[in-house]
Each structure stands twice: as structure tokens, then as C-alpha cells.
Amino acid sequence: MKILDFLMRRSSAPVARDRLQILLAHERSGTGNAELINQLREEVLAVIAKHVSVDPEKVQIKMDRGSPISTLELEIEISGLPSAKAA
Amino acid sequence: MSKVLVVTSGKGGVGKTTTAAALSAALAGEGKKVAVVDFDVGLRNLDLIMGAERRVVFDLIDVINGDAKLSQALIKDKRIETLSLLPASQTRDKDALTEDGVNGVIEELKKSFDWIVCDSPAGIERGATLAMRHADVALVVTNPEISSVRDSDRIIGLLDSKTLKAETGGDIEKHLLLTRYDTRRASRGEMLKVEDVLDILSIPLLGVVPESEDVLKASNVGSPVTVSNPQSAAGMAYITAAKRLEGADLPLTAPTSRFGFLKFFGRRAAA
Numbered sequence: 001m002k003i004l005d006f007l008m009r010r011s012s013a014p015v016a017r018d019r020l021q022i023l024l025a026h027e028r029s030g031t032g033n034a035e036l037i038n039q040l041r042e043e044v045l046a047v048i049a050k051h052v053s054v055d056p057e058k059v060q061i062k063m064d065r066g067s068p069i070s071t072l073e074l075e076i077e078i079s080g081l082p083s084a085k086a087a
Numbered sequence: 088m089s090k091v092l093v094v095t096s097g098k099g100g101v102g103k104t105t106t107a108a109a110l111s112a113a114l115a116g117e118g119k120k121v122a123v124v125d126f127d128v129g130l131r132n133l134d135l136i137m138g139a140e141r142r143v144v145f146d147l148i149d150v151i152n153g154d155a156k157l158s159q160a161l162i163k164d165k166r167i168e169t170l171s172l173l174p175a176s177q178t179r180d181k182d183a184l185t186e187d188g189v190n191g192v193i194e195e196l197k198k199s200f201d202w203i204v205c206d207s208p209a210g211i212e213r214g215a216t217l218a219m220r221h222a223d224v225a226l227v228v229t230n231p232e233i234s235s236v237r238d239s240d241r242i243i244g245l246l247d248s249k250t251l252k253a254e255t256g257g258d259i260e261k262h263l264l265l266t267r268y269d270t271r272r273a274s275r276g277e278m279l280k281v282e283d284v285l286d287i288l289s290i291p292l293l294g295v296v297p298e299s300e301d302v303l304k305a306s307n308v309g310s311p312v313t314v315s316n317p318q319s320a321a322g323m324a325y326i327t328a329a330k331r332l333e334g335a336d337l338p339l340t341a342p343t344s345r346f347g348f349l350k351f352f353g354r355r356a357a358a
Contacts, residue, residue: 011276016233017283024240024287 022067037063037072044074052078089197092204092332093222095246097238099209101230102266105302105312106325107206108136110226112311113329115170119201122161124173124192126218127208128184131175137164138309139172148176151188157195166314171200184217193221211245219250224260224332226293230267231279236287239263243290262293264328269298294328294339296321 041061048054058077064070094107104127111123124147125133134140139162145155150173157173164170173192176183196203207218219225225246229239243261252259265284272278285292299321305312313325330337 013273013276013279013283016279017287020233020236020287023237027237027240028244 022065025067026065026070037061040072041074045076048076048078054078089201089203090223091193091197091221092202092224092226093207093219094204094226094228095207095215095219095242096209096228096235097211097215097242098230098235101228101235102296102302103209103228104132104136104206105306106226106228106264106266106296107133107204108311109305109313109322109325110329110332111170111202111204112137112164112167113313113326114202114204114332115164115167116313116326117329117333118169119333120169120199121202121204122171122173122196122200123204123206124196124218125175125206126184126214127206128175128179128181128214129177130208131177133206134162134172134174135309136306137172137311139164139174140309143174146174146176146179147192148179148183150192151183151185157192166310181213184213186217186220189217189220211241215242216245216249219246221251222246222259223252224262225250226262226264226332227288227290228264228266229284229288231265231269231273231281231284233279236279236284239288243288261290262332263288263290264293264296266296267298268295292339293331294324296324296328 041059045054045056045059054076060073060075062071062073062075064073092110094103094110096103104125107123111121115121123133123137125131126147127133128148131146134143142162145160147160149155150157150160161171161173164172173196193203205218205222208214227239227242227246229235246259246261247253250259263285265281268281269278273280281292281295297320299312299319301316301319301321302312305315308315311325312319312322313329316322317326327337327339
């Protein structure tokens with residue numbers, strides 16, 4: 001039905017509602033907290049740096065807040081494969 | 088027992104000052120003694136919306152600093168005898184607004200008024216936190232628009248943690264006032280519906296004020312919409328909201344659309 005399609009296409013309010021619900025669920029629980037992300041980054045980096053050398057400039061951090069799951073993506077460039085000393 | 092009401096929102100431009108003026112005038116129109124206080128130091132506008140801009144001599148900061156007595160700074164409304172305005176300072180630094188100073192002013196106002204309405208500035212800085220600090224009741228003004236709803240959520244969090252009531256283990260009474268609502272657009276799925284906003288924010292609804300030309304007309308002439316045009320949809324919505332604040336058991340007057348069939352059609356299409 002053309003008219004129905006036309007009206008459906010205009011429904012932006014449900015998109016707004018869904019975006020808000022996801023965003024606020026995170027903001028309320030504190031996972032949207034920049035400090036938490038910084039802390040996670042530092043602690044994860046510290047663990048990795050124990051074994052391989054990491055250039056802090058070559059770390060990419062991505063956060064995707066979704067529903068039901070969110071992802072924190074850390075892309076760390078390591079210079080050379082871990083040598084025997086890591087073992 | 089006097090009550091302190093804060094009109095707040097987080098986001099700017101959603102209608103806090105319009106609401107503070109309209110509600111204060113409506114409460115005073117019911118015979119209550121009302122003082123409305125502008126907390127927007129540096130960007131005062133409540134005086135303008137209430138048509139008292141040429142009568143400002145002293146302001147809130149003068150009272151806090153002891154440069155003027157409260158009675159000298161309060162401006163009596165010319166239309167409603169029981170309504171008074173305490174303007175913000177236009178020139179002083181915001182840091183002049185101190186917690187002790189505000190506390191003193193509110194305590195003094197409580198002695199002679201039934202309602203102390205605090206018009207909060209936008210944001211979550213000092214002016215906004217001090218405006219809500221002493222509140223018994225909070226009115227969260229929200230537009231059916233995502234950034235406004237998000238900011239309201241943040242403000243609700245602050246109301247539950249940073250107010251004196253919250254800090255002393257009490258519960259601050261919170262109400263939602265949805266403003267600039269367009270029933271037609273909401274029913275077409277172009278605007279968040281009342282139910283959507285209520286679902287997300289989870290605080291009780293005090294009223295819905297429709298988008299209305301009368302609001303701008305009222306501010307043009309410096310008269311709260313509840314005074315200049317009490318019969319308008321916006322005026323009636325504010326008057327009903329004021330009565331509900333006073334505890335009247337009135338139904339919510341949902342703004343009606345002239346296009347009833349569109350409303351129905353829109354709902355079906357969105358389903």
C-alpha cells in the first residue's frame with residue numbers, strides 16, 4: 001500500500017525513542033562514563049605492556065553502545081612479535 | 088507551609104522561563120502568595136517575560152551581598168497582587184551566587200510566600216544546582232525531542248542526588264511538563280509521543296503544553312500566557328498544571344487536534 005509506505009517512511013519518532021532508550025540505559029548505568037573507559041584502557045594496556053612493548057600513540061579505542069550488548073574495541077599496534085623473553 | 092518549586096530542564100530554550108512565569112501567575116491567580124526567583128545570573132529574562140524589565144532596581148545578588156533588603160528587591164506584579172518577582176543580576180559574576188546566600192533568601196521568602204518558584208538557568212553548573220538545592224518539588228520541563236529528553240534524564244539524576252532533600256534521605260517530588268507538543272506530528276510518528284517520553288523518564292506527568300502561537304505573543308507583550316490569554320490552549324494547560332500542583336484531582340487536558348482522523352490514521356500506520 002503506497003499510502004501506508006509513505007506514512008511509515010515518515011515515522012522518525014520510533015527511531016528517536018529507540019536511540020534514547022539505548023543511550024540512557026548506558027548513561028544511567030555509568031558505562032557511558034569517560035573515566036571508566038580511560039581506566040579500562042589504562043589497565044588493559046598495562047597488562048599487555050607487561051609482555052610486549054606498546055606505543056601509547058598507536059592505540060585505537062572504539063566504543064559502541066548497543067542493545068543488548070556494547071563493545072569496547074582496543075586496537076593495539078605491537079612492534080614485532082613477542083620474543084622469547086615474554087614466555 | 089510554603090513550598091519551594093524549581094523549574095528546570097538541563098537544556099536551554101525548552102520553555103523554563105515561560106513556564107515559571109505562566110505557572111507562577113496561575114498559582115497567584117488562585118489566591119496563593121507567590122515569589123518567582125530568577126537564578127539565571129548574567130542572562131536574566133524572567134523580568135522581560137513578566138513585563139517588569141523597567142522596574143528592576145535591585146536583584147538577587149544585591150540581596151545576597153546585603154546591598155539591598157529582600158523587600159526592596161522584590162517587584163510586585165501590577166496585574167496580580169499576590170505575585171512578586173525577584174530578578175537575577177545582569178552584570179554580576181555568577182560566583183556571587185553562594186549556597187549560604189541562596190539559603191538565606193529562600194528561608195526569608197518562606198516566611199511570607201506560599202510558593203517560591205525558582206527559575207533555573209540551563210545547564211548543570213552552579214546556577215542550576217543552586218536553583219534546585221532547596222526545592223521540595225521539581226518541575227522538569229521537556230520538549231518531545233531527543234536532546235531535551237536526554238538532558239532531562241541527567242537533571243532527574245541531579246535532583247535525586249544533589250538537592251538538600253535527596254541528601255537528607257528524603258524524596259524530592261518530581262513532575263514532568265511536556266512543552267511545545269504537537270499532537271498532529273506525534274500521531275504521524277514525526278514527534279515523540281507523550282507516552283514515549285513518560286516511558287523513558289519515568290516521572291509523573293503534570294501537564295502537556297501544546298506548541299502555541301500564543302506563547303510568543305505573550306512574551307512579546309511581557310505578560311505570562313496565563314494572564315494575557317488564559318483561554319488559549321497553552322494558557323489552559325498551565326492553569327490546569329498549577330491546579331494539579333496545588334493538589335487538585337484534575338484530569339490531564341490533552342491538547343486536542345482538529346485533525347482527529349489523522350491521529351487515528353497515524354497510529355495505525357505506525358503500528
